[in-house]
Amino acid sequence: MLGGGAAAPLLADPGVVARYGLxxxxxxxxxxxxGTIGSLLLAVLALSPKRPEFGRALDIAAVSGALWTLAAGATGYFTFLTIYLQPFSLDAxxxxQLAFYFGETPIGQPWLITMIMAAAITVVCFAVRSPAVLAITTVVAVAALWPVAQTGHAGGTADHAAATTAVYLHSVFAAVWVGGLLALVLLRGALGARLPIVLARYSSVALVAFIVVAISGVVSAQIRVGGWEGLDSAYGAILLSKVAALAVLAGFGVAYRRALIARVADDRRPRTAFWSIVVAELAVMGIASGLAAALARTPSPAPETPAEQLADPSPAELLTGAPLPPAFEPWRLLTEWDLNLVWALIAGFGAFFYLAGVWRLRRRGDAWPVHRTILWVTGMAALFLVTSSGFAVYERYLFSVHMLGHMILSMAIPITLVLAAPVTLAARAIRMRKDGSRGPREWILAIVHSRYVGVLGHPVVASVIFAVSLIAFYYSPLFSWAVTDHLGHQWMILHFLLSGFLFVNAxxxxDPAPYRPAYPVRLMILLATMAFHAFFGLSLITGTSLLLPEWFGAMGREWGDAPLADQVTGGEIAWSVGEIPTLALAILVAVMWSRDDSRETKRRDRQADRDGDAELNAYNAMLEQRAARSATVDTAAGAPAASELRRPEA
Structure with a gap:
């Protein structure tokens, strides 16, 4: 095979079965x-649970999941034969040795985890028809691709995290793309006249998938090829072939959007129009998938030398896999870069879809405040900067930079996102589904109005999560996991962002919320949280030991403050810089309180003008009735009447 993945090794050959079987x-x-991910995604986003198409899609997902379980086990087994060069035997x-491989080694464990997750997905797809449970199952199916993504080419040592992320995103969105089309082929009979509608929905998802596949492919290629000279190799040849296949697929995607859906709906022979492009697209997809499998078995041109194998590795290289960056200066936060592809894509798509929603409102004549658009774009830009600029570079070495990024993620960015009212925009701009299926609008509103979000978004609960997270995160093993592990780092960013968003939104x-307390209560909650935040900052300032000495204290850097002094600076940032967004929140709550009182006063004035101040007259009449009843009771009890209390005239 191209790249030598199936060629017999010169020294030891696992056998033709293993070479071709893998x-x-x-x-x-x-x-x-x-097939599993694509079928689940169509069921969750495009199909109606009230129609037979929904159950058919889940059956396809279940069968695909079973096949995924078996194929993952076979892949792990053939990998074992290739590495250990052991002929099959029934002896103990x-x-x-096989059990040790699957249970203990970093190459075998991912395939075992994938097998277990695929088997669980299969069972759920057979037994459950709840859209909410299936949405969670789709997330699990996407997560099942992560363990295997870490077993391919890791890229250069300094680019391991970026390479793993690019491989994972590439595999996930390629699965969405390929699997969606496979599901459409198998669902064509069940869809009937609804085929054009589901095709249109799939084509929108496929467009996003193509963009992510292309971008992740470029990033992955840049890491593994190293430079233009790397294209002159077997790996480069396979890579160029895969790029060509993706370009052909992009052409089919354009045909989908512009011509195919209309032809399927209007053509006298829709069957021919549908199959003519599906067969060709599946063929090219198969070629691209085969090339991807070949790439996984082909050595990349870029050198991949672990830090421990370097001649004289520095402590920082042993810990992070990358050499120390230049000496820290504040301006380097905007000049040094370490692309976080996940959050770069989230920020990019977040800004695009928000602007697209505003554009749709403007086209139909609806107004949308300009300041909300500016706030959202500002928040997305800040999210990209914090996760991919010098913040991402230096936070691994300086606790103070890490804390500054934490404050921006959990306090500054949520303010801009909350005030941009994204849920309100989505409810107004995204078209409502009327066929019983759940689209983006329906899922967003279902999540916002769910009882789980109602509990988490309650002001007291949100404030407790926001405040207690500081202690629970920094004084537990979670901090070490977030700093030393790439997956833990992504979880940290997500947690900071969501906890801050829930707190600010409360x-x-x-946007609509199940419950919002009175403004005085909001100010009390904010002041209590501010006090807790100040206490956390003071604990860092007065602390005499490092939170993570085996990391921040072992970098061997010769620039910047000493680790403990830098931690004190981080505490000062948490106390001082972190209070700036809190002060802004207090001002915003006070302004909203004042505006709410003004609106209530104007409402009452307009009501009084309409009904002749009926509310006030009714209130005065009630007082007069109470006074009359009181006078009657006093007279009956023998109290002197009002006339008897008058002073006699002279």
């Missing part, structure tokens, strides 16, 4: 995973 099993595993020694949110 790429074939990997290809089947990829296609089965795609072979079984013990205080000054514009």
């Amino acid at each position: 790429p074939i099993a990997k290809l089947v595993s990829n296609l089965a995973a795609a 020694a072979f079984g013990e 205080l000054i949110g514009v």
